[in-house]
Amino acid sequence: MNLTIPGPKGLPISGNLLAFRRDPLGFLQEAAREHGDIVHFRFGPQRHIYLLTNPDHIKEVLVSKQAHFRKAKGLQVAKVVVGEGILTSEGKKHLRQRRLMQPAFHRERIASYGQTMVDHALVMMDQWRDQEERNIHDDMMKVTLAIITETMFGKGLKQDTDKIGQAIEVGLHYVSTKASSFIDIPLSVPTRSNVRFREAAEMLDKAIYDIIDERRKREGEGRTDLLAMLLAARDEDDGTGMTDQQVRDEVMTIFLAGHETTANTMSWIWYLLATHPEAEQKLHSELQEVLGGRPPVVDDIPRLSYVNQIITEAMRLYPAAWAISREVVDEVEIGGQKFQPGETLMMSQYVMHRNPKYYENPDQFIPERFAGDLLKKLPSFAYFPFGGGPRVCIGNNFALMETALLLSTIAQRFRIRLAHPDRPVEPEPLVTLRPKNGLQVVLEKRP
């Protein structure tokens, strides 16, 4: 423990754990405000955490000195679902998986998924009625799941996609409630949620292995979905590909990492537009000017500059990944301070993105702030919704394309109003930052 580093006072045994759990975002913001670049706090008697709030220090951890760290323990629970996929593996194993998967996420490659994204938005809206009240967060979860399922497996699956979707939901729900719970009940104990999870996991495993099996038998069919990319990937050095189990782990990883994050981002966008009619108006004008009523295609995205500013600003205020952590593996110096193995360094997108040092009126939704070259002028880790360094989000282009296409397809047809404008919508920082209790809205069909 580094005694020279300041931090908020804690209780004798639990340290700062209770204060953090009561209000994680408020706790971190206040810690940063009161104690400066590096803040020490303690979860329980032994766990020492250091919050970094200087972008240069964050860069050291994620980029220049990343070899001294590994992902912090919080991710271990995810392993029951994603195994040793790219999100949870370390060192050489991670590097190999990252190299194998990278081509599947290249900008040109994923551009072919644009149509699927728009199509699913259109199908979803066929169910929507004028003046209807809905929880649009549920809709965003459903539509992003449908999109990732189709981009992963393609069309025409023999397996029941609804069942696969439900099993994935159960798996994801299990990881997020377990990761946010402080009571650790082993999977072998037959609680209701454990049994439900195990049944879903078994069903899902069987379905995914069946699909992999069929595909391996019919390789060379010219399919272009993500699964085809994973199956075709070969190591540059030794020419080997992934085993069935690795492919299964990566399929689950992509579902876990790419589904709820994107859905949350969309929900926050709807919330922000509903509470900022002038921004919504400006968005409608841009959509009319660029698209003139037709559904968007990928090539439109660079011309939809206000759409892009809205997304950048929404991810600033409500970053779906609100904090990331790393555990020290061997002694390392960051910002002139030494850190020991086992200590945890935490970096919070939520805290950095609302720091008045980098953003004027940091709590206000002002998409126009990104109209110029602000992103270029900011220090590199004052804005980092997708992390950075060798473990930067592999799906960042996928996510940006999906949010741009969903936003411009849906906003052309519907205005989204809050059903209860007087009720505050609070961010709930679980594994991802989501609107607490969803987002209840009224749909208004646009003329």
Ligand code: HEM
């Ligand atoms: C707005 C949506 C998204 C946000 C905010 C987001 C954010 C992040 C962040 C911050 C990380 C780094 C975590 C760390 O360093 O500890 C990450 C990693 C990752 N993300 Fe995303 N993500 C999003 C969407 C997606 C999508 C759509 C996919 C896949 C289709 C995806 C797949 C991944 C994977 C596989 C990793 C692990 C990369 C590695 O460790 O090498 N993400 N994401």
